[in-house]
Amino acid sequence: MYRYTDFDAAFVAERNAQFRAQVERRIDGSLTEDEFKPLRLMNGLYLQLHAYMLRVAVPYGTLNSTQMRQLAYIADTWDKGYGHFTTRQNIQFNWPKLRDVPDMLDALAEVQMHAIQTSGNTIRNVTADHFAGAAADEIADPRPVAELIRQWSTDHPEFQFLPRKFKIAVTGSPNDRAVTKAHDIGLRMVRNDAGDPGFEVIVGGGLGRTPMIGKVVRDFLPEADLLPYLEAVVSVWNLLGRRDNKYKSRIKITVHEHGLDDIRARVEERFALLKPAFTGVDQQLLASMKADFAPPAFTDRDTGPFDLAYANDPLFRSWADTNLSAHRAPGYAIAQISLKAHGATPGDATSDQMRLMADLAERYGHDELRVSHEQNIVLPHVHKADLPAIHAALKDAGLATANIGKISDIIACPGMDYCALATARSIPIAQEIATRFDQLKLEHEIGDLKIKISGCINACGHHHVGHIGILGLDRAGVENYQITLGGDHTETAAIGQRTGPGFAADEIVPAIERIVDTYLSERTSAEERFIDTFARVGMTPFKTALYGEADKRAKAA
Amino acid sequence: MPAIFTPKVITANALIEGDVVYLTETDTWSRRLQDAEVLTDEADAQIRLIDASARTDEVVGAYLADVKPGKPGPKPAHFRESYRAKGPSNYPHGKQSEAL
Amino acid sequence: MTVLINDTGFLTEDPTRWIDPEARIDLASDTDPAHLRSMLIGKELVRIAFPSFADGRGFTLARLIRQQGYKGWLRAQGHVIADQYAMVRRSGFDDVEIDDTLAQRQPEDQWLARADWQAHDYQTRLRGIAA
Numbered sequence: 001m002y003r004y005t006d007f008d009a010a011f012v013a014e015r016n017a018q019f020r021a022q023v024e025r026r027i028d029g030s031l032t033e034d035e036f037k038p039l040r041l042m043n044g045l046y047l048q049l050h051a052y053m054l055r056v057a058v059p060y061g062t063l064n065s066t067q068m069r070q071l072a073y074i075a076d077t078w079d080k081g082y083g084h085f086t087t088r089q090n091i092q093f094n095w096p097k098l099r100d101v102p103d104m105l106d107a108l109a110e111v112q113m114h115a116i117q118t119s120g121n122t123i124r125n126v127t128a129d130h131f132a133g134a135a136a137d138e139i140a141d142p143r144p145v146a147e148l149i150r151q152w153s154t155d156h157p158e159f160q161f162l163p164r165k166f167k168i169a170v171t172g173s174p175n176d177r178a179v180t181k182a183h184d185i186g187l188r189m190v191r192n193d194a195g196d197p198g199f200e201v202i203v204g205g206g207l208g209r210t211p212m213i214g215k216v217v218r219d220f221l222p223e224a225d226l227l228p229y230l231e232a233v234v235s236v237w238n239l240l241g242r243r244d245n246k247y248k249s250r251i252k253i254t255v256h257e258h259g260l261d262d263i264r265a266r267v268e269e270r271f272a273l274l275k276p277a278f279t280g281v282d283q284q285l286l287a288s289m290k291a292d293f294a295p296p297a298f299t300d301r302d303t304g305p306f307d308l309a310y311a312n313d314p315l316f317r318s319w320a321d322t323n324l325s326a327h328r329a330p331g332y333a334i335a336q337i338s339l340k341a342h343g344a345t346p347g348d349a350t351s352d353q354m355r356l357m358a359d360l361a362e363r364y365g366h367d368e369l370r371v372s373h374e375q376n377i378v379l380p381h382v383h384k385a386d387l388p389a390i391h392a393a394l395k396d397a398g399l400a401t402a403n404i405g406k407i408s409d410i411i412a413c414p415g416m417d418y419c420a421l422a423t424a425r426s427i428p429i430a431q432e433i434a435t436r437f438d439q440l441k442l443e444h445e446i447g448d449l450k451i452k453i454s455g456c457i458n459a460c461g462h463h464h465v466g467h468i469g470i471l472g473l474d475r476a477g478v479e480n481y482q483i484t485l486g487g488d489h490t491e492t493a494a495i496g497q498r499t500g501p502g503f504a505a506d507e508i509v510p511a512i513e514r515i516v517d518t519y520l521s522e523r524t525s526a527e528e529r530f531i532d533t534f535a536r537v538g539m540t541p542f543k544t545a546l547y548g549e550a551d552k553r554a555k556a557a
Numbered sequence: 558m559p560a561i562f563t564p565k566v567i568t569a570n571a572l573i574e575g576d577v578v579y580l581t582e583t584d585t586w587s588r589r590l591q592d593a594e595v596l597t598d599e600a601d602a603q604i605r606l607i608d609a610s611a612r613t614d615e616v617v618g619a620y621l622a623d624v625k626p627g628k629p630g631p632k633p634a635h636f637r638e639s640y641r642a643k644g645p646s647n648y649p650h651g652k653q654s655e656a657l
Numbered sequence: 658m659t660v661l662i663n664d665t666g667f668l669t670e671d672p673t674r675w676i677d678p679e680a681r682i683d684l685a686s687d688t689d690p691a692h693l694r695s696m697l698i699g700k701e702l703v704r705i706a707f708p709s710f711a712d713g714r715g716f717t718l719a720r721l722i723r724q725q726g727y728k729g730w731l732r733a734q735g736h737v738i739a740d741q742y743a744m745v746r747r748s749g750f751d752d753v754e755i756d757d758t759l760a761q762r763q764p765e766d767q768w769l770a771r772a773d774w775q776a777h778d779y780q781t782r783l784r785g786i787a788a
Contacts, residue, residue: 030763
């Protein structure tokens with residue numbers, strides 16, 4: 001893992017001192033609220049519905065046990081004993097007081113963490129494949145590059161007051177687990193015909209009010225050209241992006257309005273001007289970051305304990321079947337800890353649960369944890385022989401839910417239970433769906449199915465790319481939920497299609513049940529996933545199930 | 558014909574604590590909606606809002622929220638204000654947990 | 658009236674007072690970057706407007722002008738707050754011009770607190786030379 005240099009530590013300390021002074025200057029009137037707001041946002045501090053909210057960066061979703069324990073300490077000391085892991089691999093604390101926040105930031109700095117640029121019109125915390133460095137299908141570990149981007153984007157003087165937020169994601173695997181096509185810039189690590197490392201650069205993706213799948217702006221960017229090229233893209237957009245309408249300010253709209261070729265030409269021109277400013281020092285730093293992310297020393301051990309538990313313990317077997325993924329090292333597995341216990345708030349963990357996960361990572365997992373954009377925690381490097389002990393410990397802490405990738409593994413934004421921007425609640429809908437399908441005992445019969453819920457058009461819950469997407473809206477003073485089907489968050493990214501009119505809060509769970517029943521009766525076999533059945537049969541049978549034959553006839557007449 | 562002015566209260570978030578507050582008749586900020594002054598005259602409401610918004614060392618983001626007048630005090634007219642007055646639905650946190 | 662600010666604090670004299678009016682130019686924040694080179698021929702003082710502190714285009718315009726080789730005086734003028742002083746200097750500006758009321762609200766010490774803009778700068782570190 002990356003360890004702060006003296007430079008990083010001094011930077012964060014200075015930044016925290018500045019923020020402490022900014023809080024006092026807001027209180028004494030030196031800063032107006034209008035001026036303070038972007039300053040607090042670029043330090044991760046929101047003012048939400050009921051309280052302030054601090055969003056802490058977990059760069060590219062990677063943290064160690066000491067850091068996880070410190071998050072638990074912060075939750076206990078300044079919050080209500082829990083934290084909320086987000087779709088951008090961050091963690092949010094929902095109840096801090098303004099004057100406590102500088103102390104919370106200092107506590108984070110003690111373990112080499114910060115909340116810088118987790119909000120505001122800045123380049124946000126860079127995200128990456130949560131299986132980075134562990135996945136069997138990986139070409140290269142994206143985290144050294146993500147760390148380089150973190151350093152380049154942090155406090156970049158040109159990019160602190162952009163037209164809008166700017167999100168970058170990196171993947172080192174052809175199987176895209178970082179949703180790169182739904183980011184302002186997505187980077188796919190590739191090699192050219194000569195075998196040189198580089199990137200496919202995707203620009204202008206994004207969800208929100210106008211969902212768009214990103215477009216390839218550069219087929220192959222040599223590794224060494226990354227920073228000047230990123231700087232060129234953001235620099236071009238900073239001048240060209242619309243500032244008159246915040247719904248049209250993201251780069252996806254700029255690309256759409258000017259056309260990909262025009263943007264590409266502007267970027268290449270700026271890149272040519274910028275490139276000489278980078279003398280190659282960044283590549284030396286990148287080389288040392290690569291060393292920081294060297295794989296741990298894997299050991300060759302007997303997997304007997306795993307095989308025994310798998311054969312004899314049905315609970316363990318069920319968990320192993322759903323929550324484990326293929327690791328590159330023989331005898332190892334990637335284990336996902338579900339933060340989606342049926343009926344619980346998706347992505348929430350108590351401080352006790354955080355400490356337990358930290359202990360397990362330290363004892364069995366080469367001291368590494370990951371936050372996934374699907375709001376679960378990952379132990380990326382565990383030997384199979386240790387999995388029965390890990391599972392037993394998780395079970396005692398309510399963390400052994402065997403549902404990764406299943407219908408109750410729901411992404412949900414905080415929605416109107418917390419968020420000032422929300423138009424409806426998300427969390428109770430997720431809780432009810434998970435509880436209902438757990439009662440029906442249909443979860444494993446249904447198989448892989450991604451439900452994603454957002455409480456407003458901004459789409460923090462990624463509803464557009466859910467196999468089943470749910471969008472909560474305010475319809476004439478009542479919460480109303482629109483359904484989309486057929487969204488895809490992977491390398492074959494697609495935006496879901498709306499089924500039709502929305503549903504009231506008490507109609508949404510039965511509506512989801514009718515969709516699932518339709519899938520179960522339409523699928524050719526248990527091997528055909530929901531998304532494949534939808535691709536084959538289309539919207540019609542689902543529409544009929546949702547709105548009935550009468551509705552179809554009325555529309556046809 | 559101008560739209561009928563429905564009863565409103567002035568609400569905001571406290572600068573230091575961040576929680577929801579309501580403006581009372583005596584120009585203090587209360588944590589409870591039932592203490593809020595109900596404004597029924599549009600011109601009066603706009604003046605009261607301008608004055609409340611100027612109290613930037615106390616609150617952030619003051620605005621007028623629709624209410625239904627009643628006893629012992631006004632009730633939220635919209636679900637968003639119900640949640641603000643009560644707290645989140647997934648945990649017993651916020652105003653619903655505080656002895657008010 | 659306005660106040661000029663550089664690393665030494667609030668200035669009592671304008672260091673550019675000797676520059677001819679013809680060699681001065683004011684640029685709006687929405688200036689088309691394609692026209693910059695021709696607009697700046699023969700200019701010795703360029704003032705870039707910040708109509709709002711939240712309008713960050715001036716930072717990119719400044720860096721672009723410097724990257725294109727402009728060596729004259731570069732001034733950020735308008736609604737720039739003390740918290741942006743390091744960004745202004747790192748983007749290539751020489752000084753800042755703000756109005757009196759802002760200078761009263763954010764007095765000299767708040768600007769001097771950011772006068773060490775060369776320290777803790779990731780850009781210098783990543784480029785190996787001053788950006």
